[in-house]
Amino acid sequence: MTERPVFPGRRFAAFLFDMDGTVLTSIASAERVWSRWAAAHGLDVATFLPTIHGVRTVETIARLGLPGVDPQEEADAIMRAEMADVADIDPIAGAAAFLAALPRERWAIVTSAPRKLAECRLAAAGLPPPPLMVAAEDVARGKPAPDCFQLAADKLGVSAVDCLVFEDAPAGIAAAEAAGAAVLVITATHTKAIATPHPTRAGYEGLASRCDPDGRLELVPVA
Known part of the structure; x- marks a missing residue:
């Protein structure tokens, strides 16, 4: 494993993941x-x-x-x-292994989908239920408002500005920015390049997390 992090000098209290287009494709x-x-x-x-x-x-x-x-x-x-239409829902490359390696108290799914639909799609993609999920019905304002990411951070006992958000869509990226979080853009489902100041990755293959003695997470590439 290389020692060069994706976000040099940054360690995060938690990772927050959008669902559709970010950990699975629906x-x-x-x-x-x-x-x-x-x-x-x-x-x-x-x-x-x-x-x-x-x-x-x-x-x-x-x-x-x-x-x-x-x-x-x-x-x-x-x-x-x-x-009723989940036949071709698949995980984003490397997502299952990446999520499985995270400390359960350090991550959440934050989705614009209703909870029942989110649970259905995660199961269809072969991904386990997350330890924490913030879904559409949990907030009064959806993305691009920052409410969902702020709520997820609160439930994890951390600040949103201390989190790394994994997103794919402009509304979600704007929500993460409004919450003050760092952003990694997952481009697996993009059909054209996205204009963004944030780091981008096609998926999770070649990425790993590293937990320091204080329980903070670092995102690092692997060979």
């Missing part, structure tokens, strides 16, 4: 469900689909302002449809 499943929903509501599917990623379903629907549409009812229906 893009095909989500876009199938959302494409049907968008078409049924007369939306341009190609234009609409990029807006769904990284934010809560209820907020995606609410901001459309569709007449006669109850955002929460529609969100619940979409969640049920997504839970």
Whole structure:
């Protein structure tokens, strides 16, 4: 193992992970469900689909302002449809081993998905339930608001500014920045380069965590 850390001079109180696009890929499943929903509501599917990623379903629907549409009812229906469509959900490369090596009291999943859907997708990807999860229903404001990362840090007994967030979507990156956390951008599901000042990695292969005697985590590359 090399001694050169990914964030030189930084050790973190905890690691906070987004889920979709960060520890697993559910893009095909989500876009199938959302494409049907968008078409049924007369939306341009190609234009609409990029807006769904990284934010809560209820907020995606609410901001459309569709007449006669109850955002929460529609969100619940979409969640049920997504839970029934998990055939091609897979873990991001190296995620399972990376998460398994972390001290359980030092990490959490922080997702814009409802808890039931998140648990369903993690199981479909063959990933174990996290020791702590902050899901869509746990906060009043979803990403890009920082509330979810702040809540996860609070539940772990640390400060968000002392955490490293693993994210893939612009809304999640903005939420982590607003919380004052460091960010590593996971690009496994990106189809084009992302403009970001943060370090990027395609996945978790070639990465490891190292815990110092005080229990703080360092992110290091491995050969």
